[in-house]
Amino acid sequence: KNIIHLECVDSTNDYLKKIGNGVQEGTVVISEEQTKGKGRLGRNWQSKSKEGIWMSIILKPEIIPYKAPFITLIAGAAIVKALNNLQVPAKVKWPNDIIINNKKVSGILTELSAEIERVNYVVVGIGMNVKNLDFDKELEEKATSLYKENYCISRVEVISQVLYEFEKLYKDYIENNYKEETLRICREYSAIINKDVYIIKGDEKELVKCIDISNEGNLIVRDGNNNVQEILSGEVSIRG
Ligand code: BTN
DSSP states (O other): OOEEEEEEESOHHHHHHHHGGGSOTTOEEEEEEESSOBOGGGOBOOOOSTTEEEEEEEEOOSSHHHHHHHHHHHHHHHHHHHHHHTTOOOEEETTTEEEETTEEEEEEEEEEEEETTEEEEEEEEEEEESSOOOOOTTTTTTBOOTTTTTOOOOHHHHHHHHHHHHHHHHHHHHHHOOOHHHHHHHHHTBSSTTSEEEEEETTEEEEEEEEEEOTTSOEEEEOTTSOEEEEOSTTOEEEO
């Protein structure tokens, strides 16, 4: 396996996007620290300490834009499976958050590299709080780490489990278009199926009940008028 280990970088996603053309598919970049960690929807991701897992994986599937959203689900399934293998009762909050005891422990940021109308590769970034105990004020109530929840597991162990589970699910998807195992994991370990949540899209906010995840990986919900809607992951965030 090709793993690049850095001491410090702005963002492992940005780093991998820069060198992407020159590295083989499956290359993983892990950094001890990030000075400009990025979250979804333009948010920043607190990752200045050496106590978490900040890593990115580069993938080069064909017809990338179409496959990218499902790759996020594969990463979510891999993380939740890896943690449960290690006796951590983690759940996945569609599409990209991993939750323990109602708090976020890990997030996924999938990005496409675009070179004038041609997308060459996809970078899947995974952030996980492992040993960090202190969070910025605004995160305090929403974020946690494995250690904070009393799961004292080494970063190496988590990384190897996550990569192992990810590779299995990803290969099955690319080689056989087999999605069922990812969907099964996302459903079985879902933090939101059968729950009421707010779907937030820009300034709009709608209360819905989550029913299921579709075979394409979209979220199926019932809205206030009792209509069933299918939500695409794109620009939404979900709040409990
Ligand atoms: C989110 O929950 O909003 C996604 C967080 C993704 C964070 C990871 S850390 C490694 C990789 N590099 C980044 O700059 N972001 C991702």
